[in-house]
Amino acid sequence: MGDEVNHTAYGRTQRQTYRRKIQRCLDVFETMLAQYSFDCERPLTGMEIEGNLVGEDYRPAMSNSEVLAAIDDPAYQRELGAYNIELNIPPRPLPGRQGLELEADVRASLNAADAKARVNGARIVMIGILPTLMPEHLTGDWMSDSARYAALNDSVFAARGEDISIEIDGPEPLNMQVASIAPESACTSMQLHLQVSPDQFAGHWNAAQVLAGPQLALGANSPYFFGHRLWAETRVELFAQSTDTRPDELKNQGVRPRVWFGERWITSIFDLFEENVRYFPSLLPEVSEEDPEAELARGRTPQLSELRLHNGTVYRWNRPVYDVVDGRPHLRVENRVLPSGPTVADMLANALFYYGLLRRLAREERPLWTQMSFAAAHDNFRRAARYGMSARLHWPGLGEVSVPELTRRALLPLARQGLEEWGVSAEAVDRYLGIIDGRVAAGRNGATWQVSTVVGLQARGMSRQDALAEMLRRYCTHMHTNQPVHTWPVEGADWA
Template structure:
């Protein structure tokens, strides 16, 4: 959900003070990177899963507060839309059979949450974009009651000075072109965030590796082909999130001003590069200041919270976001991978995460890193192509040239993922279970997005209109989600 704020509007003096504090935090952070000890007893991973709520007719239901009261579990929290909730998974190490235990824990947790949600007349849908969400669902109160969300909405539109324009065209020619007077469309973008704790001197290698494979993650994991009734990109979250939080006017875009949702523009040599870019390029959206004196704390040998720097970082939406955090008084660094959509099943999600962690490990440890042989723009082109075309995308990869994404995974990246997970100490049975799902998915040429499209097409061929086909598809999707059978094995109408 992000850091809480106490206000929805700010004075000029608050903004000036905030800028000063952010720059002070950045200076202290730079000193910490060279002199401070960061927590790294065990390499931990974590996960956040954003979820949707629907009624018995497969329509979004705006009652997350009631659902959360019914679930009564602090691991579940509110999200931007009243039809969204989020599940936060406690950090844990990766070796051995830990992933199997996590899969079992997630299924138990979600099954219980589903049971409690039903008592509040809601069902949980783990899917990238809820396919039945329509413009009319945002004509009444849709935003969760949280000051941070209201403040973000106010700040984005104050910066723009005009309504948002959403313009996305799909491969079949279907196009969504509309204006929005709030950030409501952003609430449709539900994702899985994968966290990886990293030592400071190894952060750049791991971030560069994560950037390099972000497109491949989308190709094999796309699960968001529909929005507002239109068939758009296979992972429509990517352009939708970029456009639904864009603080730039047309003129600022023409000047080359960076967007808040950002792939980036270069490979890095330190985590400091990313925080420094945040401070240099992006004005404050939520200029809340604390009373902390980071210099005094640092010079006393303590770890400052750097609250302003962290809050500012939370309003720059990189697909691989750097995180500085404090736990029990000890600072640590981690990468938050925000590329993947939610769903389709816990098993599919675990497979996606195993692939990510395994490949990143090997690429980051490589003596001749892939980012020294591939331009950053090529990685960004891969990202866009895979978001648009999903598992049918073609990408560029050093040593392979132009190659289909599924072929690259099968021939090259899956063996790297196996090797990387083995280096983490992950058990053979775990590697075989999760990476076997990725292999079978690529051989079948089916992921969540392609299954959704095929299902809707099948229902429309039976005479259903688009709205009925989307509802029917989502009902079948929820059946598959609860089965925990991988999406490439699901039946079609």
């Protein structure tokens, strides 16, 4: 969810004070990177999973306050929409059988939470965009009860000065105007965290940017929005447009969007925080009581609250994170590329595939990002979002290559090497990389399964809205089996 705020409106004086304070935080952060000891002796991984609530009719259930009260677990938090919740999974190391144990723990937690949600007439669905979400659901009391979200909505529209245009092409293009950031709530994702040292951060972030395209192509799970079939991972373009603070004139001037892939390889984590402060006006200019220079002078770790809050409103697909736990600072790469779902097994496969590749690529003597342009990495990401497993991507040494060929020839062997170097058990490596290999062999991820099922149901005479609801019913049934999506049956006699 991000840190809560104390205000929903901000004056000129408060914004000027915040601007000065965030620059002081940035200066202190630069000093800390040069002189301070960061916690990185035992790197930890972390995960956040966003979900949707639906009712018995598989349409959105605007009841996260009641559901969260019933779940009564601080690991579960509200998200932007009243039909959204998020599970925050405690950090843990990766070696050994940790992946298998994490899968069991996440399944147990989600099953318990879903049982409590059902008492309130709702159920939890892990999917990139809820396919039964329609424009009428995002009117009235669609937003969670949160000062942060209300302030964010007001700040985005104050910056724009006009309604937001949602224009997404694809097989069934969508064009509409919206008067709130409500469509952002449709975008539910899985976030992967990796703790790294200051000197290793740049290599890991650059590697994560290289991997964003293939990662997204294999994991796409968001082909429908407002009843339209759009991109394989529509969530990428929808999120970018629904939080865009720029009117057309600023876009035409080349002003950077807040949902941002970036524009260059980096040499330090400081590059990213400095860009955030230089390029992006504050949306939530909350000023804390902390004196960061004084805290550092006293030998204490400054929270750098303003810098962290601002960082949380610049939506990089691979975001830098500064945090303080038990008085010790640490740095993380937060990977925000992947959608939620379809199953816990699929999400763990996506996670270990990413972690294995990241470990291997960040330690190459001749890193991949020295062999390809940043623009090529960005183009891969856009192609992957649009076409999913059908995309053709650029890869050093292979040229333009299909996603299945790239995965089998290069990515799976590298991921296996990385996980073995990390000390992950052979059982876990085989299980999760086997799921990725099976997905490639079947040519089926969440997006392709959704489309094939809806097409089949409509061919039997169903309307689009009924087909989407029936597809989601089947999706939920399969989701609870925890069988990977590439093994799910498509429209057939067994569902007659």
